[in-house]
Amino acid sequence: MxxxxxxxxxxxxxxxxxxxxxxxxxxxxxxxxxxxxxxxxxxxxxxxxxxxxxxxxxxxxxxxxxxxxxxxxxxxxxxxxxxxxxxxxxxxxxxxxxxxxxxxxxxxxxxxxxxxxxxxxxxxxxxxxxxxxxxxxxxxxxxxxxxxxxxxxxxxxxxxxxxxxxxxxxxxxxxxxxxxxxxxxxxxxxxxxxxxxxxxxRSPKKLELLSGFADYVLTNELGDIHYYDPNLQTREEHGMIPTAEFDALNNMLMKLLNDPKAKSRWMGEQLSQSRHELDIMPAEPPWAADELFQFMEENLVLEKVSGLKALYHEDDLSVIFLNGESIELPEGCEAAARVLCDQEAFTGEDLGPIANNPALLALLLELCNQGYWYPQA
Missing domain, CATH: 2.60.120.650 (Cupin)
Structure with missing residues (x-):
């Protein structure tokens, strides 16, 4: 060590x-x-x-x-x-x-x-x-x-x-x-x-953050709403952008940029992406549910694949982010966020009472079969 x-x-x-x-x-x-x-x-x-x-x-x-x-x-x-x-x-x-x-x-x-x-x-x-x-x-x-x-x-x-x-x-x-x-x-x-x-x-550049969020907005078709002004009036200065209309357009943009739910989800996905290839090997043969349950019961160790970024937001432990993906944790299993993201390996004992939660076990089964966690040698 x-x-x-x-x-x-x-x-x-x-x-x-x-x-x-x-x-x-x-x-x-x-x-x-x-x-x-x-x-x-x-x-x-x-x-x-x-x-x-x-x-x-x-x-x-x-x-x-x-x-x-x-x-x-x-x-x-x-x-x-x-x-x-x-x-x-x-x-x-x-x-x-x-x-x-x-x-x-x-x-x-x-x-x-x-x-x-x-x-x-x-x-x-x-x-x-x-x-x-x-x-x-x-x-x-x-x-x-x-x-x-x-x-x-x-x-x-x-x-x-x-x-x-x-x-x-x-x-x-x-x-x-x-x-x-x-x-x-x-x-x-x-x-x-x-x-x-x-x-x-490596910290991200402003340009990378803006570009990444723009891609997220486009991919998820957020803000697909046109500018709307039912009170439009004629004007002599037809080449002018009035301050009021500029402000309205800017408010549309800022409302999209300041959507806390969208930014939170995007930020977690963006920051959890690895810039390098990961040694992820899906489980072969795949785990069966009863095998994982027994594994948890015996307090054997599951280890995170090296280099995998697993993150969560301080004010919301209901979602974790793995390698650019958002994963909702089952209700009542928020404590699993810290175990999965802060630890490089864990056992059923680390999870405590939620180790027997069927919904959490189903999620862990999926993650293990994808190759994100594997039995420690």
């Missing part, structure tokens, strides 16, 4: 969204949760987002997986990157566990980098809060201040910039953590064969 060597609340009050910092020995006795061979195996899978970046002689190239083998890849100036590794490997899921006290709706993924000497992805800027954990080996990290920087190497898709003056220039060793808020340029350069892990948190 991984354990942080610092207080997250103190960290949040001094650094979150404010300034980058290095936390030496951020983990107690850190061990890599995955081997290089296992990481390479993940990069061969079709469902997993992987890429191999090289910069021999300053020539930046990026290849996207899946990869059949790595025989022809250079053993210097190269880096293998796996996105959302926590969805596919239990060790990476465990690595993210100490950070679960941060909001799940902000959490994006755990990214792994296996880097050869002088490997990296070049100077770039991310719009994430990221904790970069150094595993085996050493990497030199340079971080600059916020500012305007010129883009570079557009053909690679690496979103690089031309360069920056560092405010941090340090070598990370196993167990060290580098925190970088959004908008700060940074670059890692590998000293010897290295593994590093990025715990990323």
């Amino acid at each position: 991984y354990q942080l060597n610092f207080d997250l609340n103190s960290f949040l009050s001094t650094h979150w969204h404010r300034k980058p910092t290095i936390i030496r020995n951020g983990f107690v006795e850190f061990d890599d949760p995955i081997t290089p061979d296992e990481l390479a195996g993940l990069a061969m899978e079709e469902e997993i987002d992987s890429r191999f970046v090289t910069n021999l002689d300053g020539n930046w190239q990026a290849q996207h997986g899946p990869f059949e083998n790595f025989d022809d890849f250079p053993d210097t100036h190269s880096q293998l990157v796996i996105q959302a590794a926590n969805h596919w490997h239990p060790g990476l899921r465990e690595l993210a566990e100490p950070f679960r006290v941060l909001p799940n709706w902000l959490f994006d993924d755990v990214m792994i980098c296996l880097s050869m000497p002088n490997g990296g992805v070049g100077p770039h800027i991310d719009q994430y809060d990221v904790f970069i954990i150094q595993g085996m080996g050493k990497r030199r990290w340079r971080v600059g201040d916020k500012g305007d920087y010129k883009d570079a190497n557009h053909h690679t898709g690496l979103r690089q910039i031309e360069g920056f003056d560092p405010i941090i220039d340090e070598v990370l060793e196993p167990g060290d953590i580098l925190y970088i808020p959004p908008g700060f340029p940074h670059e890692g350069n590998t000293i010897d064969v290295s593994m590093s892990y990025s715990i990323g948190y």
Whole structure:
């Protein structure tokens, strides 16, 4: 079990969204949760987002997986990157566990980098809060201040910039953590064969929120009502939009935007969507109702599929949101919202008296058969 060597609340009050910092020995006795061979195996899978970046002689190239083998890849100036590794490997899921006290709706993924000497992805800027954990080996990290920087190497898709003056220039060793808020340029350069892990948190942009809500309104055919004015009168200035009519149209729009029921449902669905593929496997054979009932009776453990975002609103526990879907809980079973969303695993004992509720058991049966929860090994 991984354990942080610092207080997250103190960290949040001094650094979150404010300034980058290095936390030496951020983990107690850190061990890599995955081997290089296992990481390479993940990069061969079709469902997993992987890429191999090289910069021999300053020539930046990026290849996207899946990869059949790595025989022809250079053993210097190269880096293998796996996105959302926590969805596919239990060790990476465990690595993210100490950070679960941060909001799940902000959490994006755990990214792994296996880097050869002088490997990296070049100077770039991310719009994430990221904790970069150094595993085996050493990497030199340079971080600059916020500012305007010129883009570079557009053909690679690496979103690089031309360069920056560092405010941090340090070598990370196993167990060290580098925190970088959004908008700060940074670059890692590998000293010897290295593994590093990025715990990323991504907040939505205003544009994404507006676009997402507009899509929700269109999909659900909300506000399909025309402007209506039975008191319309003739006017000489027929090209003018009178203030009263502008206000009426604006009120129509704002009434739609400020519909609390629609916004609540949309927000839960939007924030619970994963940006990366999940390892969801429907139960085969499907659970039978009596099997799940017996499972609950014996207090055996059901575990949530890794990376699944399960959310609920503070003021309404009657609905939970799973991977972009709204799910109504049976009446009287609102307590299940906290168990299903706040815990990575649960038993019948965690649910208490509602564990025997037929309607809740029917819902759990459906969720287990869809592959959202499965018996803990």
